Amino acid sequence: QSVLTQPASVSGSPGQSITISCTGTSSDVGSYNLVSWYQQHPGKAPKLIIYEGFKRPSGVSNRFSGSKSGNAASLTISGLQAEDEADYFCCSYGGVSPRYVFATGTKVTVL
């Protein structure tokens, strides 16, 4: 099963902006505008923060934004806050098999 690629860790100071990259292939990220991003705090379930590449669910801060270009997607967190410290996973729809592919995740640390 293919896995998307993310940096293992990203850090930033409060108020700064950080960007997490997510690299896939022409079979997943490059084929569909269906990249989603999930935030996961320790011991908690994942939470959807971005879908269809750039859309935010109701209730998600507009400090989170997403984009996609070719086989890569990215998540930007602006105005970094202590509560943003968590793991972030990108995910792409992959068609039938596998239906979805996830990245290994990025640990965001707020310095």
Add this chain to the structure above:
Amino acid sequence: EVQLVESGGGLIPPGGSLRLSCAASGFSFSTYGMSWVRQAPGKGLEWVSYISTSSFTIYYADFVRGRFTISRDNAKNSLYLQMNSLRVEDSAIYYCAKEGLRHFDNWGQGTLVTVSS
């Protein structure tokens, strides 16, 4: 409020079987596709299986095909995962997830499956 509550996890020896359940509430269960996603301790997320609203369409990840069976009972607002021939590498937290349009818009808290002798 959407709620997904998984149950059925536990400690099982290699080769054993386990049936996970997910009780759904707060939404019209029968009108949404559902998936199981797992996460090994300290690792990333892995999609396991998907079932459509009427159970007509079912997909599995290669690493569980032939061993796991997904099912649902719309009358009981419940999702299931029958896991047979369990391996050590199947040890993980198993989440049930409600699907939006090709994403997971709600997740349960997960149930831990540990496969060990």
